[in-house]
Amino acid sequence: MSNEKKTLLVVKDLKQHFPIKTGGLLNKKIGAIRAVDGISFEVKEGETLGIVGESGCGKSTTVRSIAQLYRPTSGDVIFEGLNLCEAKEKELVLARRNIQMIFQDPYASLDPRMTVRSIISEPLVVFNKRGLLDKKLTKLEIEEEVERLMERVGLNKAFKNRYPHEFSGGQRQRIGIARALALNPRIILADEPVSALDVSIQAQILNLLNELQKELNLTYIFIAHDLAVIQHISTRVAVMYLGKIVELADSADLYDNPAHPYTQALLSAAPIPDPEIERKRQRIILTGDVPSPDKIQPGCYFQARCPKRMPWCTCHVPPTFDLGNNHKVACWLYDEKDYSKISKEEAQADADKNKTEVK
Amino acid sequence: MKDNKQPILEIKDLQTHFKTDAGVVKAVNGVSFTVNKGETVGIVGESGCGKSVTNLSIMRLIPSPPGKIVGGEVLFDGENILDLPESELREIRGNKISMIFQDPMTSLNPFLKISTQMIETIRLHEKDVDKQEARKRSIEMLKKVGIPAAEARIDSYPHQFSGGMRQRVMIAMALSCNAQVLIADEPTTALDVTIQAQILELIQQISKDFGTAVILITHDLGVVAGMCDKVCVMYAGKIVEEAYTYELYNNPAHPYTSGLIQSVPRMDTQNKQKKLFSIEGQPPNVIDLPPCCPFHPRCHKTMDVCRCALPPTYEVSEDHKVNCWLYASEEEKAKAVADAAKENDK
Ligand SMILES: Nc1ncnc2c1ncn2[C@@H]1O[C@H](COP(=O)(O)OP(=O)(O)OP(=O)(O)O)[C@@H](O)[C@H]1O
Numbered sequence: 001m002s003n004e005k006k007t008l009l010v011v012k013d014l015k016q017h018f019p020i021k022t023g024g025l026l027n028k029k030i031g032a033i034r035a036v037d038g039i040s041f042e043v044k045e046g047e048t049l050g051i052v053g054e055s056g057c058g059k060s061t062t063v064r065s066i067a068q069l070y071r072p073t074s075g076d077v078i079f080e081g082l083n084l085c086e087a088k089e090k091e092l093v094l095a096r097r098n099i100q101m102i103f104q105d106p107y108a109s110l111d112p113r114m115t116v117r118s119i120i121s122e123p124l125v126v127f128n129k130r131g132l133l134d135k136k137l138t139k140l141e142i143e144e145e146v147e148r149l150m151e152r153v154g155l156n157k158a159f160k161n162r163y164p165h166e167f168s169g170g171q172r173q174r175i176g177i178a179r180a181l182a183l184n185p186r187i188i189l190a191d192e193p194v195s196a197l198d199v200s201i202q203a204q205i206l207n208l209l210n211e212l213q214k215e216l217n218l219t220y221i222f223i224a225h226d227l228a229v230i231q232h233i234s235t236r237v238a239v240m241y242l243g244k245i246v247e248l249a250d251s252a253d254l255y256d257n258p259a260h261p262y263t264q265a266l267l268s269a270a271p272i273p274d275p276e277i278e279r280k281r282q283r284i285i286l287t288g289d290v291p292s293p294d295k296i297q298p299g300c301y302f303q304a305r306c307p308k309r310m311p312w313c314t315c316h317v318p319p320t321f322d323l324g325n326n327h328k329v330a331c332w333l334y335d336e337k338d339y340s341k342i343s344k345e346e347a348q349a350d351a352d353k354n355k356t357e358v359k
Numbered sequence: 360m361k362d363n364k365q366p367i368l369e370i371k372d373l374q375t376h377f378k379t380d381a382g383v384v385k386a387v388n389g390v391s392f393t394v395n396k397g398e399t400v401g402i403v404g405e406s407g408c409g410k411s412v413t414n415l416s417i418m419r420l421i422p423s424p425p426g427k428i429v430g431g432e433v434l435f436d437g438e439n440i441l442d443l444p445e446s447e448l449r450e451i452r453g454n455k456i457s458m459i460f461q462d463p464m465t466s467l468n469p470f471l472k473i474s475t476q477m478i479e480t481i482r483l484h485e486k487d488v489d490k491q492e493a494r495k496r497s498i499e500m501l502k503k504v505g506i507p508a509a510e511a512r513i514d515s516y517p518h519q520f521s522g523g524m525r526q527r528v529m530i531a532m533a534l535s536c537n538a539q540v541l542i543a544d545e546p547t548t549a550l551d552v553t554i555q556a557q558i559l560e561l562i563q564q565i566s567k568d569f570g571t572a573v574i575l576i577t578h579d580l581g582v583v584a585g586m587c588d589k590v591c592v593m594y595a596g597k598i599v600e601e602a603y604t605y606e607l608y609n610n611p612a613h614p615y616t617s618g619l620i621q622s623v624p625r626m627d628t629q630n631k632q633k634k635l636f637s638i639e640g641q642p643p644n645v646i647d648l649p650p651c652c653p654f655h656p657r658c659h660k661t662m663d664v665c666r667c668a669l670p671p672t673y674e675v676s677e678d679h680k681v682n683c684w685l686y687a688s689e690e691e692k693a694k695a696v697a698d699a700a701k702e703n704d705k
């Protein structure tokens with residue numbers, strides 16, 4: 001389908017661990033939150049990769065690590081051939097021009113003391129001062145650019161001297177988008193850009209993002225927890241659970257044939273705004289707790305809540321299996337070997353054996 | 360749908376205002392609806408339209424000042440709650456009507472163990488229950504809401520629970536007094552869909568088992584579609600449409616309702632048209648609203664009359680009410696326009 005398209009971003013075995021410290025004088029490291037724990041994917045030019053998963057599974061940390069707002073613990077982030085994790089400061093600054101972010105809460109992410117004009121023009125002004133733009137811009141040219149951007153995202157340019165608090169949530173999100181577009185980036189990392197908005201405003205912003213993508217050949221990584229929103233906007237979708245990608249597939253494929261038991265539960269639980277359909281659906285109701293992200297699990301991270309768990313799953317971490325059609329899933333159900341008949345004792349014995357071998 | 364309807368809660372022309380520096384906020388501006396025994400009523404609408412204030416007013420929990428219930432009636436089993444002395448009010452609050460608040464952290468005390476808080480709640484309402492008994496009942500309730508190892512975890516502090524578990528504790532507390540009406544204000548908004556499904560199922564189960572009437576506030580049209588018998592759509596402090604759920608989704612009468620339903624992306628549609636229907640503009644400020652349809656600046660069917668007069672309530676079919684000039688006769692509209700012109704000339 002997308003064979004001719006160029007790969008813009010490659011993420012390889014990315015890990016972002018946050019140390020947990022004792023505090024106090026010694027402040028010893030006693031563990032780590034494994035916020036992102038070895039994820040890999042590629043994003044093609046002009047496409048949208050959607051990321052879904054429950055609160056705390058590491059979605060924000062993923063995009064922040066890609067943008068190098070945090071330096072990753074390990075792994076590679078290769079943008080147009082340049083490995084950002086190893087790049088020098090100068091190279092990184094240039095790459096940042098092409099990688100922009102939009103945030104969930106447009107109010108918290110906009111400086112309340114700055115006018116809309118200075119918010120939108122700030123990236124331009126900074127890059128201009130450092131001579132990092134293709135050509136030096138005059139003050140007037142920057143002013144014109146701000147007006148053009150405001151009109152493009154549907155803001156009245158007469159409001160450019162106003163402050164963020166004078167705008168509604170949807171308008172503030174437009175300000176954030178205009179600012180992200182100012183440097184003419186290749187990829188936009190959007191962290192829940194519509195989650196805080198009411199449905200009627202959400203539709204306006206989704207339409208705007210879609211139009212901009214077509215017009216500017218933009219690539220998006222788009223985080224949301226609403227599965228219908230993700231389906232609407234994405235070409236490819238990654239489902240995350242506790243710092244790992246458990247399923248990765250083309251959007252249509254994922255929604256038609258969800259493979260991972262967690263994805264199946266998510267899709268079955270997402271409400272559909274139609275009483276006839278909604279009341280006839282079979283729901284998979286999960287039980288059990290989400291394990292804490294600071295512990296290394298001996299088995300599948302989803303097993304405590306999984307309705308299809310086998311004894312094998314409790315003590316073996318599933319690798320990623322390729323189901324063809326570039327559909328990947330991390331679940332033992334999709335290995336060639338059938339584990340369902342293996343007893344708890346046998347599974348545990350096998351796990352113990354592997355442990356001693358590793359030693 | 361339900362035959363022998365018996366009203367348990369009737370809200371009549373409720374008005375709640377807030378005094379602010381910018382002027383009087385008419386947060387709830389003449390709201391009326393009825394909740395029958397065992398029924399689940401949904402209230403939907405955009406942020407700030409008055410959903411929480413409506414329900415806080417029912418419980419008389421409006422912070423005053425700046426807020427004040429300035430008019431209307433709230434009849435519980437035929438008795439006007441708004442007239443009751445504080446002592447009798449306490450009998451009703453928690454005992455007969457209980458509430459799950461939008462933010463569970465604000466309603467659980469962070470310094471007290473869950474057990475202490477639950478036991479207190481039960482004993483506050485039923486004075487003859489001893490501590491042992493109340494603790495036993497609390498554990499039972501926690502088990503019912505799906506807290507694993509409830510016996511051990513009842514002695515935890517709120518911060519030791521995840522957001523979803525705290526929400527379930529709130530629900531357990533709200534349900535431990537066998538109330539006749541449960542008001543749930545966005546009980547699942549902060550949770551993810553798998554946990555949301557667990558909690559909604561629980562509320563449904565309890566409503567069925569105990570015949571509890573439920574008022575469910577949400578802005579998720581999918582949740583309403585699955586849970587509610589009846590829906591009230593609010594806009595700028597007023598209910599603009601009210602109908603049974605199937606009727607509302609199949610034949611939305613108000614342009615705002617149909618716009619809302621069309622603007623949500625849906626997982627189940629085949630035609631993934633890339634452009635969503637969207638209602639342009641944004642909700643109005645509820646300070647100094649002129650007498651007009653509050654939705655008219657965003658409506659794609661606006662007529663002259665919408666700009667100069669408040670639309671009355673019309674019954675488009677049995678039990679389906681809408682506040683919109685589209686359902687008025689030509690004479691009625693002409694008269695409203697003429698009256699407004701006269702008013703302006705004065
Ligand atoms: N700066 C940080 N220091 C320590 N821990 C962090 C930091 N940022 C995130 N975490 C932890 O990492 C995990 C992943 O967090 P992250 O914000 O990426 O989740 P998320 O999927 O974006 O969740 P949400 O849907 O709630 O936004 C969480 O357990 C979080 O508490």
Ligand SMILES: Nc1ncnc2c1ncn2[C@@H]1O[C@H](COP(=O)(O)OP(=O)(O)OP(=O)(O)O)[C@@H](O)[C@H]1O
Nearest residue numbers: 377379384386405406407408409410411412413425
């Ligand atoms: N204490 C207060 N002082 C002043 N105004 C208030 C106060 N509480 C609420 N309001 C106003 O009343 C209106 C209705 O608020 P309400 O909380 O009922 O909205 P809501 O429909 O519950 O919105 P949300 O979906 O965001 O919860 C808003 O305009 C709000 O600003």
Ligand code: SF4
Nearest residue numbers: 300303306313331332
């Ligand atoms: S690996 Fe096992 S426990 Fe994990 S999702 Fe698959 S079936 Fe469930």
Ligand SMILES: [Mg+2]
Nearest residue numbers: 059060061191
């Ligand atoms: Mg996040």
Ligand SMILES: [Mg+2]
Nearest residue numbers: 410411412461
């Ligand atoms: Mg509210």
